[in-house]
Amino acid sequence: MKLAIGIDIGGTKTAIGIVDEQGTIAAKHTIKTDLSISPPQMVEQIAAAVKELLHQHSIEDSSILGIGIGAPGPLDPAGGRITCPPNLPGWQDFPLVKELERHLPYPIRMENDATAATLAEKWIGAAKDSHHFVFVTISTGIGSGIYLHGKLLTGASGNAGDAGHMVIDPSAGRCVCGQLGCWEWVASGTAIARQASEFLGRTVTSKEVFDLANEGDQNMVELVDKLYQYIGMGCVSLINILDPDTIVIGGGVSQVGEPLFQAVRSYVSAHALNPGGRHTRIVPAQLQTDAGLVGAAALVHVNY
The missing domain is CATH 3.30.420.40 (ATPase, nucleotide binding domain)
Known part of the structure; x- marks a missing residue:
C-alpha cells in the first residue's frame, strides 16, 4: 500500500x-x-x-x-x-x-x-456528498476553503478562501494583518482568549473561557455569545457570496460542539439573504482536528 x-x-x-x-x-x-x-x-x-x-x-x-x-x-x-x-x-x-x-x-x-x-473533508469527511461547500477552520486563526461545482477553487495565486481577513467589526480593533475588525481578530480561539484575558486581568486560554462560561460566569457567557454571533456573521457573508449548500466548521473552537452549531444555524436562518441560503447545512468537520x-x-x- x-x-x-x-x-x-x-x-x-x-x-x-x-x-x-x-x-x-x-x-x-x-x-x-x-x-x-x-x-x-x-x-x-x-x-x-x-x-x-x-x-x-x-x-x-x-x-x-x-x-x-x-x-x-x-x-x-x-x-x-x-x-x-x-x-x-x-x-x-x-x-x-x-x-x-x-x-x-x-x-x-x-x-x-x-x-x-477542505480537500480532506471532501475525500473522506463531512462533505463527501456535496459539490458546493465551504470549509471553515476556527482555531489560532480563521481560514476557509472553497469547493464549488465539484472543484476545489484556489484562485489565481493559490490563496482563495482567506476568509479570516474579511472585515466583520471595524470597531473591535486592529488585526495583525493591519485591517480593522477582521473575522479572525474577533472570532478565533486567539480572539476570545485575548478578550477574556483583557477583561479578567490575567492570561487565560480559549478552553478556560468556555469552561468559565459553562460554570455560569456571566461575563464569559456574554463573550462566548458574542463569539458565536461573529462566527454566524462570517458564515452569512460566505453564504451570500458563494451560495454553498453546506458549511463545514472545524478547528479547535469547533470542539465546543452543539452550542456553537445551534447558535450559528440560528443566525444563518435569520440573516442569510437568499431564502435557500437560510437552510444551508452547518455541520462539524468529520475529521475534526x-x-x-x-x-x-x-x-x-x-x-x-
Whole structure:
C-alpha cells in the first residue's frame, strides 16, 4: 500500500502523519511550531520528526508517494514559498518546499492549510456528498476553503478562501494583518482568549473561557455569545457570496460542539439573504482536528 506524508503547519503546533490511500492515519506525531527559532531550524525539526516516525513504524522509502504540506497563507504554492503569513512572523518569503527538500528525498506539494483540509473533508469527511461547500477552520486563526461545482477553487495565486481577513467589526480593533475588525481578530480561539484575558486581568486560554462560561460566569457567557454571533456573521457573508449548500466548521473552537452549531444555524436562518441560503447545512468537520493532516496527505493521494 502506498503512503503519503502529511505535514500540517499551524501557528502553535505542527502535525506530521503517515496516511494511506483510504485516508487512514497510520501514524502521527505533533511538535511545537517554535517561533523563537529560524524557519530553517524549524524545518530541520519537522524533517527529523518525519524520519523518526518512519523509523518507528518501519516504513520503507519505496512505500512513500510523496509529502503534502498544508501551510498558513498567504503563500505561493507553485513556487513552494510561504509569502507573508500573519500567524508565522519571521517566515516571510520563506522557500519552505526547497528547504524541506534538503532533508527529505520525496516529491513535495504544498497548499494553503485550509484548502488542504477542505480537500480532506471532501475525500473522506463531512462533505463527501456535496459539490458546493465551504470549509471553515476556527482555531489560532480563521481560514476557509472553497469547493464549488465539484472543484476545489484556489484562485489565481493559490490563496482563495482567506476568509479570516474579511472585515466583520471595524470597531473591535486592529488585526495583525493591519485591517480593522477582521473575522479572525474577533472570532478565533486567539480572539476570545485575548478578550477574556483583557477583561479578567490575567492570561487565560480559549478552553478556560468556555469552561468559565459553562460554570455560569456571566461575563464569559456574554463573550462566548458574542463569539458565536461573529462566527454566524462570517458564515452569512460566505453564504451570500458563494451560495454553498453546506458549511463545514472545524478547528479547535469547533470542539465546543452543539452550542456553537445551534447558535450559528440560528443566525444563518435569520440573516442569510437568499431564502435557500437560510437552510444551508452547518455541520462539524468529520475529521475534526485531523482535517489539516489528512488534507495535507490528500494533496498527494487525490487528483484535485
